[in-house]
Amino acid sequence: MLTLSHLGKTYADGTRALSDINLEIRTGEIAALIGGSGCGKTTLLRLAAGLDHATGGTISLDGEMISGPHPAVAVVFQEPRLLPWLSVTDNVGFGIDHLPRAERDARIMHALERIGLSDHAGRWPRDLSGGQQQRVAIARALVTRPKLLLLDEPFSALDAFTRASLHGALLDLWEDVRPIVLMVTHDVSEAVTLADRAFVMRARPGRIHDELPITLARPRQQTRTGFEQDVRRLLEALDEARQPPQTEHAAQAAGHWW
């Protein structure tokens, strides 16, 4: 289980990026963080990845504190960030160099087959399209068999068709290991397609505004009954999160009026 307890982040210039975040995500669950720009989604993800340090609260994975990059945590960034001097195979195997060669090769080949790129194993990243590169980045993260997979809007720069195919690739690879997935997204449909729960965030400072379970059975096509309803619920929650918080003074004034 991933537990975020009273998590906060204040930058050196005094900007409060996150305040009092409390989350619990169960093993095998896919959770989406959704919210407007600047609400701290990526900051939260970077704290969970151990790439930044929290200024308050704790993050623990199965009871173990996360305070830096951790072997059980894998990240897929917004851009593929493949190493251009490594072939597709070596990029996928970048994080499992410590494994015996046979096991490493088997994991890489399995992942490449799952993402439909086994024919591209020997190519350079420059020879792949954006969607193919992002598939390789997802495979690179998942071959490490992480307990926690963090996705920072990895599909945001892709066209709708490629995005849909990558959702499939992600779920296929996720089925192998069933890690906790915490994904940041701007896309409500994407959250409903992939996530078991969506956490709606609001800004200044970033905090959890609402939590919505998504119980549709997979695979979740947009034409499926209930899909639109979940999208609408999420959009309403996002609208609420965008409203400025009502101050105590304003609430009292409204009370007197009525």
Add this chain to the structure above:
Amino acid sequence: MALPQAAEIHDETTPPAGSQQPAATVLAPNAAGSRMHSRRRWFGDELTLALILPLGLAIGWEAAVSFGLAEGRLMPPPSRIASALHELTVYGDLWRHVWATLWRVLVGFALGAVAGIILGALSGASGLLRNLLDPTLQALRSVPSIAWVPLFILWFGIFETSKVMLIAVGVFFPVYLGVAQGILSVDRKLVEVGRAFRLSRLAMARRILLPAILPETLTALRSGLGLGFMFVVAAEFMGASEGLGYLLVDGQQMGMTDQIVAAIIAFALLGKAADWLLVSLTSPLIRWQDTVRERL
């Protein structure tokens, strides 16, 4: 959820034109033959273009001297230069001078390159060392090569050491600058990938920084080698008894302009050959780079 077949995603599976594969190149024999043929033709066209200007000038000058339009004393015609080159080659002097120059350049290049790589790496990797080293080295970089000659003669004597050190100084600065700038311009996002995979400092240097700075380093080494050939002339002017620089001085003192031009041509050919060798040896290391042709 079913994964779409690769064939369905037509635009995703089509590699960009001109791409090369690191392993198992899949090319039909006809396509490979046609590519080879077009490459040969391109090379032939390029060579022809490159030869037009020097051959045109040479033929024009030869004709001008032959028809008495020019005297050819201060600038000998190509036939006399060829004759001088032939004589130098037949009597074995040319190879002795070429070897002396080449040896000096190679040793100076090795010393300058090693020092440039080490100090460039330190300066690029550590802010403290950069602040300590860089201002002084940047100031020294603007000192003209010839200004070092008197000092080096006093420090290292008139023989080989001073010459090699002068060349090493010439090679050092572009290599230092290239390596330091290469490290400073490594993509932060790639370093973050290394951090996410918990690479140690050594592994980060070996697996991320070193390959990332390789193109800049090789370009810097190439510039360094070019400067090495420039500095060797200054070094051999310091009082050498052999070397292509010596042939230049000797030609000037004896009024043999054909020998001077022959030595200049030998310099050009030697420099070009050394550059070609360096590029040939190192380009396989950066064949992953998309812009390799533009850079080298």
